Amino acid sequence: MILHIDMDAFYASVEVLDNPEFAGKPVIVGGLSGRGVVAAASYEARMFGVHSAMPMFLALKKCPDAKVVPPRKDRYKQISRQFMAILKSFSPLVEQVSIDEAFLDASGCHNLFGSPEFMARQIKNKIKQHLRLTCSVGIAPVKFLAKIASDMHKPDGLTMIPVEKVHEFVRALPVKDTPGVGPKIFQKLNKLGITTLGDVRDFPENMLEKKLGKFGKRLKELSRGIDKSPVTPFSVPKSISAEETMPLDTADTDLLKKYLLNHAVKVAQQLRKTGFKAKTIFIKLKYSDFNQLTRSTTIQTPTCSSKTLYREACRLFEDCERVKKIRLVGLGVSGLVKTAAAGQMALFDISETEEKQWEKVDKTIDLIQERFGKNILKRAILTGD
Numbered sequence: 174m175i176l177h178i179d180m181d182a183f184y185a186s187v188e189v190l191d192n193p194e195f196a197g198k199p200v201i202v203g204g205l206s207g208r209g210v211v212a213a214a215s216y217e218a219r220m221f222g223v224h225s226a227m228p229m230f231l232a233l234k235k236c237p238d239a240k241v242v243p244p245r246k247d248r249y250k251q252i253s254r255q256f257m258a259i260l261k262s263f264s265p266l267v268e269q270v271s272i273d274e275a276f277l278d279a280s281g282c283h284n285l286f287g288s289p290e291f292m293a294r295q296i297k298n299k300i301k302q303h304l305r306l307t308c309s310v311g312i313a314p315v316k317f318l319a320k321i322a323s324d325m326h327k328p329d330g331l332t333m334i335p336v337e338k339v340h341e342f343v344r345a346l347p348v349k350d351t352p353g354v355g356p357k358i359f360q361k362l363n364k365l366g367i368t369t370l371g372d373v374r375d376f377p378e379n380m381l382e383k384k385l386g387k388f389g390k391r392l393k394e395l396s397r398g399i400d401k402s403p404v405t406p407f408s409v410p411k412s413i414s415a416e417e418t419m420p421l422d423t424a425d426t427d428l429l430k431k432y433l434l435n436h437a438v439k440v441a442q443q444l445r446k447t448g449f450k451a452k453t454i455f456i457k458l459k460y461s462d463f464n465q466l467t468r469s470t471t472i473q474t475p476t477c478s479s480k481t482l483y484r485e486a487c488r489l490f491e492d493c494e495r496v497k498k499i500r501l502v503g504l505g506v507s508g509l510v511k512t513a514a515a516g517q518m519a520l521f522d523i524s525e526t527e528e529k530q531w532e533k534v535d536k537t538i539d540l541i542q543e544r545f546g547k548n549i550l551k552r553a554i555l556t557g558d
């Protein structure tokens with residue numbers, strides 16, 4: 174089961190915490206200047222129709238007696254860090270979504286904290302005790318439902334959608350409450366006569382994909398209660414790359430390959446430092462006439478080896494047009510996977526041993542350079558003229 178924990182009216186609640194005289198009164202956090210908007214409103218202010226992103230002048234028209242305070246981002250961040258630390262004391266699988274919101278994967282926590290519901294109560298209590306603030310928790314087998322559940326009984330709510338209720342719940346769920354459905358998609362769906370995820374489920378998949386593209390497929394999955402996105406405790410960078418404009422435009426293949434090798438070494442080092450391996454390698458060339466070209470390839474076994482990056486980059490490079498002179502050469506990687514999960518795909522890849530050996534070489538170079546400086550050790554091809 175997955176928990177979604179969301180602090181209640183976070184900024185406004187922190188202001189009440191720090192200014193006890195505000196308790197029970199309508200509080201609005203936001204700028205007072207002409208174009209100021211509401212960043213957060215206490216539940217007392219919401220009763221007057223005030224909500225976040227509303228222009229401040231309008232909010233004050235609706236609720237003239239509100240206490241208005243300017244946002245104090247540093248203070249909110251400070252409390253946010255404590256909030257996250259509390260969550261991490263329950264599970265290492267915590268994914269922060271925003272300053273006051275996170276997913277927590279409760280699988281494997283049963284022995285330590287009991288049922289997900291009991292665990293949610295403990296989390297709520299700990300937050301109340303340590304931060305003197307309330308939060309709302311949603312519990313469901315998948316992320317998108319946990320998020321919807323946490324919003325159902327705010328403030329101080331605890332809502333669970335058990336496995337056996339998922340289908341019934343999803344069928345009745347309005348598409349406008351489904352994550353990813355913005356006003357544009359909502360309109361498209363409306364035209365198709367779709368208002369709930371139940372309607373989505375009954376709608377032919379190929380038609381939905383034709384109308385909505387990739388999102389149609391995702392929506393179809395959601396309508397079956399399927400959400401494959403895992404709780405990801407770190408943010409995965411999309412790509413890592415290095416590029417350099419050369420001092421002079423050149424068509425010299427050897428020189429250009431030296432640049433590629435240099436980039437491969439840098440990119441591979443960055444991969445190892447951040448604990449990732451890459452599946453896709455790309456190169457970028459900018460010609461003297463500023464035309465640009467990129468080529469990419471996907472390999473079977475994710476890598477963080479400079480040798481593999483260099484080998485693949487050279488292969489791509491040799492397939493490119495090299496009649497014109499080149500002013501910039503770049504190398505990058507994408508399709509990143511965390512190292513622990515990488516390297517399990519091509520079980521019978523014969524090059525794996527060699528790949529492993531070169532990883533060792535790379536890691537050793539990392540260590541030596543860390544200790545003695547970048548210039549102590551270089552590939553022979555990168556030295557000299």
Ligand SMILES: [Mg+2]
Binds near residue numbers: 179181182183273274
């Ligand atoms: Mg919140």
